[in-house]
Amino acid sequence: MNLRRYIAKRYIKSKNSHSVINHISRVSMVAMSVPVMAMIVLLSVFNGLENMVRDLYKAVDADVVVLPAKGTTFDEVAVRALKPEEVEGVASLSYTLEQGAMAEREGSRTIVRIKGVDEAYARTLPIERHVTSGLFATEYEGEPTAVASRSALLALRCHSVSPQDKISLYAINRQRISTILPTGGYTRRDVGVAGVYNIDDQHSDMIFISLKEAQRLLNHPDRCSSLELSLQPDADAERVKQELQSSLGGEYKVLLRDENNSIYRLMALEKWGVFLISLVVMIIASLTIVGTLIMIIIDKREERTTLLTLGATPKLVRGVFIAEGEIMVRRSLIAGLVVGVALTLVQQFFGIVQIDAATLMVDAYPVELQLWDVVAVAVGYYVIAKIIIWLTVRAMLKK
Secondary structure: OOHHHHHHHHHHHOOOOOOHHHHHHHHHHHHHHHHHHHHHHHHHHHHHHHHHHHHHHOOOOOOEEEEEOOOOOEEHHHHHHOOHHHOOOEEEEEEEEEEEEEEEEOOEEEEEEEEEEOOOHHHHOOHHHHEEEEOOOOEEOOEEEEEEEHHHHHHOOOOOOOOOOEEEEEEEOOOOOOOOOOOOOEEEEEEEEEEEEOOOHHHOOEEEEEHHHHHHHOOOOOEEOEEEEEEOOOOOHHHHHHHHHHHHOOOEEEEEHHHHOHHHHHHHHHHHHHHHHHHHHHHHHHOHHHHHHHHHHHHOHHHHHHHHHOOOOHHHHHHHHHHHHHHHHHHHHHHHHHHHHHHHHHHHHHOOOEOOHHHHOOOEOOOOOOHHHHHHHHHHHHHHHHHHHHHHHHHHHHO
16 A cells, blocks of 8 residues: 555545535645646647648649759759669659749730649549549640649639630740840740639639640740649558659759648647647646645644654655645546547547638647647646656745
8 A cells, every 4th residue: 555645545535614615625626637638639729730731732732752963953854864763662753843924815915834744643643632613634635735723713803614714824935035035035925724723822813724835835845843743541651751862863853742731840849849838737736736735734733743753754645645636636637638628629520619611611620639649748847847846846845
């Protein structure tokens, strides 16, 4: 039997004239469990939002991206000759060319991002699921077509989807540019509209056309700005990256999805930033146990004297009150974890809290419970509370 813990439990359960202290102890445990519950829910919300963004950006963020180490484009023929598709773990790949341009239709103009893609792009990234009207096609009956964002078409006052309804794309012609006579220093391509897509504001100015058409428009024959790859479900992304880097050489840089898009790193930093701020809140909430322990120590003065008379050492007496604080901490921790996990799982599987589906493209507020978050919250709370208990008991018994 652990004597210190046994005596501490007896103190908590004791019924005497000062039973109000027991009620205060229970209130303190509830107060300490609330931040634990809140942290579980909050971290799960961040997980849900991160997964929602990842799922949303799968249509434009490839698993692995190959970029030129210097400059903005690379030789398409040279990269194809290295056969990156033969690297183990690669499921599909697509060559793309992206650059700024201007779009015009019947006097309406807007600045856009032109992205030329080959025929494998729709197999490499699931862009088709974001097409809201028409088809994802860069060619129709031998004529070039485009798939434009809804915002870009609205800026051009184009309200129909038809390969016969043409929009004009303009780009600077680097071979004929002249600062004295700028007339004619641009190239123009007319394309029909085969489809409309909608993802988010970050990709509201993108227009997809065929890779060959983009190379003609942007005056980059046989040049590409990136090679985008999708991996097999069981592939080791880090290993594939290393093999690609080794086979392509130092003229190219290979980036994983998280490395290529800073929004994922930003969301991770935000999550753990909120975790650290929540730890501060947890420290403040844990201070409620200080007042409770002080009252218990004062209330048990006679019991302390009795224990010392019976031969208990000061270390044992101090351990009794530390054990009492630890019991309160464990109970509040378990209660907070149980309630927080339960609330998160209910929202995760049943979607009780609904949101505007038109805003975030989901019906219920996204949450996802992760084991490591629960462990981090439990360890952080227990360490903080135990330090506060030890300091409180030590200071009070010295007096």
